[in-house]
Amino acid sequence: MPIRTTATQQHSDVIVIGGGISGMATAHTLADAGLTVTVLEAKDRVGGRTHTDAGFAGGALDHGGMYIGTTHHRSRALGESLGLESVVARPSGNMVFRVGGEVVEAPDSDYPAALRGVEDLHAKMTEAYGKIDALAKRVGSEGPWDTAEDAALDAITVASWLRDNVADDVVRRLVAADINILVGGDTTELSMLFWLQYVAKCEDMHALQVTANHSLWVGGSQQISQRIAERTDIEVVVGAPVAEVVYGDADVTVFSTAGTFTATYAVIAVPPSAANAIRFNPPLPLPRRQLQARAPMGREVKVQVRYPSQFWVQDGKSGEIFDLDLEYLSLDATRPGDELATIVAFIGGGGYDRWYALGEERRRQAMLDSLVAALGPQAAVPCVYHETDWPSIEFTMGAPVTVMPPGLLSVTGAALTAPVGPLRFAGTEAAPMWTGYMEGGVQAGEEAARSIIEAHAAANVEVSA
Ligand SMILES: Cc1cc2nc3c(=O)[nH]c(=O)nc-3n(C[C@H](O)[C@H](O)[C@H](O)COP(=O)(O)OP(=O)(O)OC[C@H]3O[C@@H](n4cnc5c(N)ncnc54)[C@H](O)[C@@H]3O)c2cc1C
Known part of the structure; x- marks a missing residue:
């Protein structure tokens, strides 16, 4: 069933709200078990915080989630079952630190003496x-x-x-x-x-x-969601932001701009702050409401700078830079076969605020100056300089993960995953392990699906008894 902007079926066993990797993993597991599923996604694409520009100059560019960890077993298995291949990323070599203008090298992924x-x-x-x-x-x-x-x-x-x-x-x-x-x-x-x-x-x-940033999907990480969306037995509706969820003990009605949908269960596979923009009727239990109202997404920008070659590797450097002056961490994100080599830098929290205050021109120059200090004069002339500003991307509004101020987790921690009637919560924020990562998204999605598959089987036994 191709991705649609209008639905062909109004009723299914399960509605999944959010077509990120977690919602898509949920749908994949449910469909494998023979349940009918409709995914409602607000954006005009699936993938959420994974977004690949396959035709970007020099090779596929991942705007969001990208690295696969050595112990990210479930997301790796999912990607491989969909026919994806991964490559080891991050060449070995020295790491560079810059603090107060002083530049010092350290052994691979280690600290200087x-x-x-x-x-x-x-x-x-x-x-x-x-x-x-x-x-x-x-x-x-x-x-x-x-x-x-x-x-x-x-x-x-x-x-x-x-x-x-x-x-x-x-x-x-x-x-x-x-x-x-x-x-x-x-x-x-x-x-x-x-x-x-x-x-x-x-x-x-x-x-x-270190180990979380071990390898990359060839062709980019969004493909996991895209390949699941190609399944003929899952209906995926994009451009369908959900505004309201009305639920009883064993039925759900979901109102979105793409229409009204009914199901026996719904999975909320969006981050808590996005769920807070949805009206729930009856209102969700207080801890869940507190969680959604008080836990924002983090703020982070991803800067990618591309060069004709990995010249830093020839100089014995890995491309990993920790710059305390500009408050970024960079890694080498080049995939074998790419036409250009890529340094990717992450700036978050207060560093993100200070970065944006610099203005566009000074930001670019400050990044290039830092890369020259760390990697040498060849860094001064990139082929590509690109920023992905996640806090300004609609329906996500931040990166890479939900964060919590004091006084919230100890009171609302259980609400991250606690089911409410026919509702289940997925998304990387609900993960048993590797929350904040694609792996967490897949784990949470598979857990939510499993909970529904069990409840569905138990209900069928009751009906036939
Ligand atoms: C810059 C950046 C770098 C990262 N780097 C890595 C990395 O290297 N490795 C790694 O493993 N992870 C990384 N991550 C994290 C990883 O991308 C996320 O953990 C994962 O993609 C989250 O998936 P999800 O499905 O839980 O949530 P999301 O991807 O956020 O999916 C939620 C979906 O719900 C949709 N939605 C929101 N509101 C509504 C609504 N009302 N109705 C319908 N749909 C709605 C959204 O549009 C979105 O598509 C990174 C993330 C970012 C942003």
Whole structure:
């Protein structure tokens, strides 16, 4: 069934709201089990936070989610079952740090021994991340994060924890910038409990910093959603923002600009802030409403700079740069076979605010100056300079993931996944592991589908008994 802007069927077993990788994985699993599914997607395309421009100069360009981690088993299996191939990304070589104008190299994905007069920087960075890992292990990935200890961690921001636990100013600023980039929220706004459960859900700091960025899909990551949308037994309606969901014990009516749809179940596969723009009748339980009203998307820009060759690799560098002056982290995002080589840089949280305040011309120049300082004079003349500003993209309005201020997770954590009557919640924010990543989106989608398949089977047994 090709992607449509109008629906052919008004009733199905399940309506999936949101055609990102999570909603599409939900639909895929449900259709495999023989249930009828309609996906309603607000944008004019599927894929959500994965968006590939296949015809971009020099090779396919991923505007959003891109890297596959070594332990992203379920999304990898899904992509491979759809016929996609992956390639290992990130050439080995030295990483470059720039702090206060000083440029220092470090071994692959590691910290320099000394920087800006801090002699034992490596040991101090390892100690700071070690403290975060130990606390994350205690907080855990499963929740519901409502003990007294959890509440105490939820009462402080990451910035205040860093102030009390990381003495060195340079180390503290490096760790803070790293967190800002990883989730797109600023440490001055993020709950420490939220950050710790995020680390626990993504295994540990090493996994977040290194193994999460292991490989890339040939041709781009949006293809996963696009290939599922090609299934003839799933109806996908795009340009169909959902405005209202009316639900009873075992029936759902969904109102969108593409029409009114009914089903036995609905899966809400949109981030909490997007769900907050939908009217639910009857209103959702209070914790879920609080979650949706108070948890925004992070803010992040993705800058991609393309060159005729990976000249940095010949110089023994990996293309990974941590620039504390411009507050970005870059990686090499070149795929074998690309006509141009790509450096991709991420700027998030308060760094994003400062980046935008520079204005378009100064931003470009500041990025190129930084790349020249880190990689050499050849970086001054790119073939392509491109920014994807996710906070201004309608129906997503941020990147890469939902973030939480103090006082929210300990009170509403369980509401991330708790079913409400015939409603289930998916989206990477509802993932058991790897929340914030494509893997989390697939996990959450498959879990939501499985819950419906079980409920559907149980209801059929009751009817036939
Ligand atoms: C810049 C950036 C870089 C990233 N890098 C990586 C990476 O390297 N590796 C990785 O694994 N992950 C990465 N991610 C994260 C990854 O892309 C996301 O975790 C994942 O794509 C989320 O999928 P989802 O389906 O849960 O949500 P989404 O993709 O947000 O899908 C939700 C869908 O719901 C739709 N929607 C919203 N409101 C409505 C409505 N009212 N009615 C109907 N539809 C609606 C939206 O348009 C959207 O299509 C990155 C994300 C960004 C933005």
